[in-house]
Amino acid sequence: MDHLEFYKLKEQPFSNTVDNRYFYNNAQHAQALIRLKYAVDSMKGLAVVVGGVGTGKTTLARRMLNELDEDKYEAAMLVVIHTSVTTDWLMKKIAMQLGIENIGETKLDILGQLYKKFIDIYQSGRKAVVLMDEVQMLGSREIMEEFRGLLNMEGPDGKLITLVFFGLPELDDVLALDEPLKQRVAVKYKLTGLDENITREYVKHRLKVAGCDEEIFTPEAVTAVHRYTGGVPRLINTVCDNAIFEGFLLKENPIGKGIIDSICATLDLKASG
């Protein structure tokens, strides 16, 4: 018997890999999604979501991408994994993701192709959206100017493309590299940690999706999880994932506060409050 069987789970409930089945629609995400969709539907141009590490930005981005129906939106998502992205490479990637073939060599060619593509999308009755994750890594004024250039492309109803940036709080500093771009932020949302009640519901939700309807954590254990993690979903996942394994080793069901304390000490997490 392994730890999943012990707790009557069908799969790992607290993996940090983004999986839309585990998306927990808390109020914060719901509000963020509504605002971002508003920005997209009214072709506002630039929307920004900032949040600390593990607060669910990437999950939200994936969720939003999933909800942008292909019939109504031409949407793509770019995840920045390198700080040395050049403007040419960025434009090419955007062009590629939006389905442009035979991408030009020069930036001017690419911009021309992008403009034409945006017009085609607009005339087909759809909206072009590009979601970008980890934008704080693009700490270059040149790149910010390129984004501003894209946002200058307008149609009768508004911007021809909506950019939605997701990033750590440093993203504000990155946007400030190009003040006119910063002023074009039409919608901004800040993600914070979940409160204790929502943390409780979040844990319950993930266990349920993984096939377990029982409370495998005591109420005190969940309170402790919240105190140590500050409601940051990624940390909650890490702590709970470890707790399930430790609990299995000690044959503890439900998992109590002691195990949480022990794990968090190992993970060097400090309780707040």
Place this chain on the structure above:
Amino acid sequence: MKDKAAIIEAARKFAAKGQIDKAIAEMEKLLSEGKDGNIYNTVGDLYLKKGAQKEAVEAFTKAAEIYREDGFSPKAMALYKKILNILPADADTLTALAVLNAEKGLTANAVENFIRAAEIHNRNGDTEKALDLYEKVLHISPFDVNIRLKTTELYLKMGLKERAANGYTSIASDFMGKGDANKAHEYYYKAIEIDPQNISTLIGFSKLAEKANNTDKALEYLAQAVSFAPDNKSLSLSYANLAVKAGRKEDAKNTLLKLIEKDPSDTQSKKLLGILYLEEGGLEKAWKELLPCIEESVREQDWAEAVGLLSNFKKLYPIPVRERVINIFRSKGDKQALLDWLKELAGLYEETGSNHEAFQLYREASELDPHDTVIKNKMGALENILSSKARPKSEAVSAYEADTAAKELEALKTAVARTGKAVTESFSAGLTAPAPKTGDIFSGLDKGSEEDYESHYVSGVDYRRRGLFDDAVREFQIAAGDPEKTLLSLRMIALCYMEKKAYPLAIAEFGKLLEKMPARDERYLDIKYELADAYSNNNDHAKALELYSEIQAMNPGFRDVAQKINALRAQTQRAGDKPKRDRVSYI
């Protein structure tokens, strides 16, 4: 492939001749073949024979691990014991054996092994490992005071003050549970010395004082705890409760008011405050606080609680309270209680001249007890009163027709008394006269009497309650003619369609209602929620999800909207979302 049997035989021969090293060398040839606990065990024995303790223990340990991995726990345990015979103070072996004992449910053995190992680590100055093992013991044997003390002392040694304080507090709490107040005090004192702001300790002191009937002192400790943790709601509520016990009601009220200010939906605090107001005779203030508690009790189907609270306000709000109680007993299905309350409220309505309402209630009561003659008499009397006033249109139409027919008959009789053509002419004239227009028929009745709309509304409620939805809809459609009743009536129509499972019609009605209603109207979200339910029932999950999400964005804690959203998402995913082409790229 080596010949295992041959190698073992060769090793045995070497060992018999005392050539241990050669025997070991032979056996070690087999170690590369794979993990075999028996081989390692034999190698260990050979090393032991040679006097090489360290190598023997290594081999035995390896063997034990293999046996454990393969599920042969007893063999593994036996090997660990063998190792301990050689090295009694081997903490790692003791720990491994303890774990196995714990897995097999041999708690006492496990505890003994863990403690021995912990003590060895402690002696060696490895406090962290010792603590880890004591904590393992606590998992197995949480009530062992000695272990808890040892663990607490180690926490203190390691500078983990909060944990140490919590440890002492926990021990103190156990002693208090056993009635040993002195010991409890001793350990609470130790805890507070380490961590003067430890909330659990202060609560413990408070409980001790309360047990000693020193409520003021108990309150003092709790006040201190609250000052260190002002956001701890349950602590503040405990303080308020204790303040009430100590007769310090103003203190209690101030605390409760602060709690409610922070969280207006806090029904626990509202309930206590409401009860305080009741005790003081502040009925209206009490009603304001207790109404949400009553509604919560109804939602949770805690009928006794709801009725108990409502009963306090019978005199202040005689009709609303009785209406609520009646609804409760309807939901509960308590026919006898329902009957009693129906009669009581009907009597009240009679006193206030609301005869139609009284009649409806007596009618419901008569369905519960058809043999009650008092009810029948009451109904008869009220029917007479009501029939002399404006009647519901369906009855009015019949009455009009009956009147017309009677008049015609009278005319005919009179005419018969005369003779001739005049009779035929007047009768024919009556027959060939154009039929009165529907509007004309109703115009006399539809003269803007408020009671008409009210009657239709009440009739609609009654029809709906009895499951006669089409009749109910008709009544509500008429009642909607009153501007003051329009929204209410439209909602009732929509709800009738919901109950009839005519979801498209319900959707249309809710939609109309939302158009007429400003978003700031306190019922707006309720209507939107009901519209979302209608879409969901009509299998338009996408639209339902959209509406629930809008509601959640406006009021995250509204009813169970979060759960509905999660359920719908899971449903749409199970139904198979159209898989999107991969539109994610990395740069």
